[in-house]
Amino acid sequence: RARAGWKLGYCGTMVESNYLLSTVFPFVGVFLSNGLYFAPAPAVLAAARAGTIGTLNAMPHSVMAISTIAWVGYSLSVPNLYIALANIPGAVAAVWYVVALLPIIPRDRASERLAVQAVVVVGAMITMVIWLAIVVYELSPEKRSFVLGLYGSVLCIILFASPLSTVCSFGMDALDPDVMQILLCKHA
Numbered sequence: 001r002a003r004a005g006w007k008l009g010y011c012g013t014m015v016e017s018n019y020l021l022s023t024v025f026p027f028v029g030v031f032l033s034n035g036l037y038f039a040p041a042p043a044v045l046a047a048a049r050a051g052t053i054g055t056l057n058a059m060p061h062s063v064m065a066i067s068t069i070a071w072v073g074y075s076l077s078v079p080n081l082y083i084a085l086a087n088i089p090g091a092v093a094a095v096w097y098v099v100a101l102l103p104i105i106p107r108d109r110a111s112e113r114l115a116v117q118a119v120v121v122v123g124a125m126i127t128m129v130i131w132l133a134i135v136v137y138e139l140s141p142e143k144r145s146f147v148l149g150l151y152g153s154v155l156c157i158i159l160f161a162s163p164l165s166t167v168c169s170f171g172m173d174a175l176d177p178d179v180m181q182i183l184l185c186k187h188a
Helices: 019-038 039-048 059-077 081-104 106-135 141-161 162-172 177-184
Strands: none
Touching: 019 081, 039 081, 039 106, 059 081, 059 106, 059 141, 081 106
16 A cells, blocks of 8 residues: 555546556556666667667657656656656666766767757756745645646657657668658558
């Protein structure tokens, strides 16, 4: 059983009476979310071991680090154990991805390294400024959760769009040809 104050269901609404919506779907969401966050691990590990980043794009990982940390903050505000469990492992993984990839971005891609560093630094700064404003303005728990949820949602949209930076950096040829065939509905 969760500690007092932690809700296992959806934010204390009538939905909690429905077992599927309050327990099963959030539990599945934890696994799907962590699957998303850990999917890049083999590629990052291979690049780190090889000492070269190749066409691997570090930008989505920097956005993932900030996004998952924002969602952990929201999960503590609500409080919701499922949201915490869906993001804490991803936050740890994303920070590792950034730490592992930054040193192997080659000198001729210095602007990419700078952009990744800027996302992490600016994202951390914005997160701290939001928390500072929440404390200084003594926001109610509902308003605090709204602000943190809005911030997390904006970052989530940016995260889902960030792989497009691969196309901008390396062109369409950097994308997996099999995936491109599926996306473009070209079947052999």
